[in-house]
Amino acid sequence: MLDSIKKMFSGDEDVAVSTTGKPDISREKSAELYAKAKTFFPGGVNSPVRAFKSVYGTPLFIKKGDGCRLWDADDNEFIDFCCSWGPLILGHNHPKVKDKVIEVMQNGMSFGAPTALENELAELILKNNKFIEKLRFVSSGTEAVMSAIRLARGYTKRDKILKFEGCYHGHSDSLLVKAGSGLVTFGETSSAGVPKSFADETIVIGLNDVDALNKAFADFKGQIAAIIIEPIPANNGLLLQSKEYLQTLRDVCTANGALLIFDEVISGFRVGFEGAAGHYQIKPDIITYGKIIGGGLPVGMYGASAEIMGHVSPDGGVYQAGTLSGNPVAMAAGIAQLTELLKSSFYKDLNNKTQEFVDAIQRFATARSYKFKVFSIGSIFWFAFTDKASISNADEIDPASMEKFKVMHRELINRGIYFGPSGYEVGFISSAHNKIDLEKTKRAIFDSLDLVFKK
Ligand SMILES: *Cc1c(COP(=O)(O)O)cnc(C)c1O
Numbered sequence: 001m002l003d004s005i006k007k008m009f010s011g012d013e014d015v016a017v018s019t020t021g022k023p024d025i026s027r028e029k030s031a032e033l034y035a036k037a038k039t040f041f042p043g044g045v046n047s048p049v050r051a052f053k054s055v056y057g058t059p060l061f062i063k064k065g066d067g068c069r070l071w072d073a074d075d076n077e078f079i080d081f082c083c084s085w086g087p088l089i090l091g092h093n094h095p096k097v098k099d100k101v102i103e104v105m106q107n108g109m110s111f112g113a114p115t116a117l118e119n120e121l122a123e124l125i126l127k128n129n130k131f132i133e134k135l136r137f138v139s140s141g142t143e144a145v146m147s148a149i150r151l152a153r154g155y156t157k158r159d160k161i162l163k164f165e166g167c168y169h170g171h172s173d174s175l176l177v178k179a180g181s182g183l184v185t186f187g188e189t190s191s192a193g194v195p196k197s198f199a200d201e202t203i204v205i206g207l208n209d210v211d212a213l214n215k216a217f218a219d220f221k222g223q224i225a226a227i228i229i230e231p232i233p234a235n236n237g238l239l240l241q242s243k244e245y246l247q248t249l250r251d252v253c254t255a256n257g258a259l260l261i262f263d264e265v266i267s268g269f270r271v272g273f274e275g276a277a278g279h280y281q282i283k284p285d286i287i288t289y290g291k292i293i294g295g296g297l298p299v300g301m302y303g304a305s306a307e308i309m310g311h312v313s314p315d316g317g318v319y320q321a322g323t324l325s326g327n328p329v330a331m332a333a334g335i336a337q338l339t340e341l342l343k344s345s346f347y348k349d350l351n352n353k354t355q356e357f358v359d360a361i362q363r364f365a366t367a368r369s370y371k372f373k374v375f376s377i378g379s380i381f382w383f384a385f386t387d388k389a390s391i392s393n394a395d396e397i398d399p400a401s402m403e404k405f406k407v408m409h410r411e412l413i414n415r416g417i418y419f420g421p422s423g424y425e426v427g428f429i430s431s432a433h434n435k436i437d438l439e440k441t442k443r444a445i446f447d448s449l450d451l452v453f454k455k
Helices: 002-009 012-016 028-040 095-105 117-128 139-158 211-220 243-256 275-280 328-341 345-369 400-414 433-454
Strands: 064-068 069-072 077-080 134-138 162-163 202-206 224-229 257-263 286-289 300-304 373-377 380-384
Touching: 077 433, 095 328, 117 134, 117 300, 117 328, 134 139, 134 275, 139 224, 139 257, 139 286, 139 300, 202 211, 202 373, 211 243, 211 275, 224 243, 243 257, 257 275, 275 286, 328 345, 345 373, 345 433, 380 400, 400 433
Parallel strands: 162 202, 162 224, 224 257, 257 286
Antiparallel strands: 064 069, 069 077, 134 300, 286 300, 373 380
């Protein structure tokens, strides 16, 4: 039974390669659920990266999470470093978040009218963030970014935006655009269904490239509404940028009357309460948040100065709305989670814990001369199969190195360690990961690295 399901739903070459380490965990129930899911959803999933296309085996169907742990449909237990792709900075099912959600949902799920909870979450954020004065809640990161782009265009009365190869900003039309060939180009659509005319409004350049930046602003003088960047690019590896480069973006925007948008959907509330803007002490014009802000429920937001936000409907002419925006249950989760983050030494403890963890892994790999680097910032880390001292541009990632990640991912799963199913994805540490969990994880990582590099 298991073997036939495996053959049906995993790449055939995977099945042919016998595991190099521990025997594969049972995925029987997950495989059954996946077979059924494939009859309902394209690829059996509701978001593509969940489909395990670039790692071994069928996707694991999760039935429970608690603290830093996950349990799948076959009752396998994992220490989780995906953390729902970032939102769960307190781990799964944190009692404070759960209790607040249960309390609020006793009074109903949605009203389509304002509630005090929206004020409460907004006040928590704005009181502790010197970079924005007003905000608008939405229901996802994609929506936050899409709205921020419209606001920048409405505010500057310009159409073009500039983005970077290797940054992800959600799946809206203007942003599913990748670099064409050449230093400065109009983008090419990276998804079917995006009109070419949309891609023509998006300029795409490489990260950490000042010449391309200057050339873009010279070629399209007076036409660029905004630069949008993940100030901590963490969706295509972890492509850390220098403060100087981010400051250059700030200066170029100011000099050209363009707005600087920091897409902090991952970095916001992650590297510190004020996110990357606070970390680098650089003030963007518009910031987008998502993921952590909703405590695991769907929340996003965009914020800016009161003057810029004054352009948003109903005060201004930039239209943006949402039936479930500011949903009370989602607000409750956000309030409970952000309240924990504001406790003294929360980030210091989390970031120190992460630093010790990644340092130990790097020491191990370096001692054995493995071509392997752990890049990290705050409680975000990324495993790169490289000998480069730093990687700040998407071109510097060797696609062939992903084969090594694939082996490592399988070995980690077999040792009860769950990572997002792609070598381009970063890992996250939550406050629920304790020393013993991280020790266990390190041992599993050491064993897996030995197997990856054995060949
Ligand atoms: C996750 C992410 C998004 C998209 O957010 P969704 O909630 O998935 O729509 C946008 N920008 C960045 C930087 C992200 O990490």
